[in-house]
Amino acid sequence: MMKWDGHTHTQFCYHGNDAPLEKYVEQAIALGFTRYSVTEHPPIPVGWVNNESLFQELAMPEQELEQYFAYVQQVKLKYQDQIEVTIGLELDYLHGRTDYTDELISKWGHLLEDVVYSVHYLPGRDGMYCVDFTAEDFTKNLLQYYGSMDTLIDIYFDHVELAIEHASRLSMRKRIGHLNLITKFAHKLPPVSEPLMRERLEQLLPLLLESGVGVDINVAGLRVATCEQAYVPSWFITKATELGIECVYGSDAHKPEQVGLFWDWYEQNMS
Numbered sequence: 001m002m003k004w005d006g007h008t009h010t011q012f013c014y015h016g017n018d019a020p021l022e023k024y025v026e027q028a029i030a031l032g033f034t035r036y037s038v039t040e041h042p043p044i045p046v047g048w049v050n051n052e053s054l055f056q057e058l059a060m061p062e063q064e065l066e067q068y069f070a071y072v073q074q075v076k077l078k079y080q081d082q083i084e085v086t087i088g089l090e091l092d093y094l095h096g097r098t099d100y101t102d103e104l105i106s107k108w109g110h111l112l113e114d115v116v117y118s119v120h121y122l123p124g125r126d127g128m129y130c131v132d133f134t135a136e137d138f139t140k141n142l143l144q145y146y147g148s149m150d151t152l153i154d155i156y157f158d159h160v161e162l163a164i165e166h167a168s169r170l171s172m173r174k175r176i177g178h179l180n181l182i183t184k185f186a187h188k189l190p191p192v193s194e195p196l197m198r199e200r201l202e203q204l205l206p207l208l209l210e211s212g213v214g215v216d217i218n219v220a221g222l223r224v225a226t227c228e229q230a231y232v233p234s235w236f237i238t239k240a241t242e243l244g245i246e247c248v249y250g251s252d253a254h255k256p257e258q259v260g261l262f263w264d265w266y267e268q269n270m271s
């Protein structure tokens with residue numbers, strides 16, 4: 001099995017860390033990784049969320065994207081004899097604004113080797129809200145708006161299905177990001193129906209198979225105190241792997257020391 005971290009961030013993420021990308025890559029080399037995908041959050045439309053200070057933290061401004069690609073390219077070349085660094089983005093499924101992503105791809109798609117395609121935003125109280133910001137924000141603007149966790153779970157997976165459909169149109173390697181991100185604050189929220197979760201996840205398998213979209217086996221939830229679970233359940237990894245759907249480890253590192261965390265968990269689940 002190739003030791004590959006398929007989902008990582010850089011100093012171009014303003015809710016992360018300002019350590020240079022070199023530090024992340026050197027950590028990956030030290031841990032024996034042979035491929036390392038840099039998948040930063042791309043810009044999002046101005047005013048996408050109402051909370052202005054949050055907006056500033058979510059993604060780089062549009063004018064930085066060119067600099068980001070040049071920088072990753074430079075790091076890729078610098079370490080090419082030690083590790084394969086691939087250039088990527090963690091694209092957002094922008095409900096109602098997929099034209100924004102299409103435009104971004106038409107401009108920059110030729111540089112992209114890896115895409116993680118993620119659902120971070122859902123329509124809520126009076127606009128778009130992050131499913132992964134805080135439990136308080138989630139409760140006030142999403143849970144109370146939809147009325148129950150189960151309704152919210154259904155809406156979330158409807159969006160994941162749309163994200164898979166959009167991702168399927170991309171020509172580079174692509175994976176659906178952290179499938180169960182909606183469970184990030186599970187310990188602080190009302191319980192969700194496990195049969196419903198399982199049903200909605202199972203329904204994704206044929207879609208993934210047909211579309212050629214892989215799965216980001218995102219372990220970041222294991223380091224979140226309110227979650228303590230990977231964002232893809234073990235049983236799903238087993239089924240997806242049996243079907244031949246690509247399942248790629250993703251540390252979702254937002255700081256260098258997070259690179260490679262819980263690789264053992266991934267390896268055990270893949271064997």
Ligand SMILES: [Zn+2]
Nearest residue numbers: 009013015041
């Ligand atoms: Zn991030």
Ligand SMILES: [Zn+2]
Nearest residue numbers: 090118177178
């Ligand atoms: Zn993400």
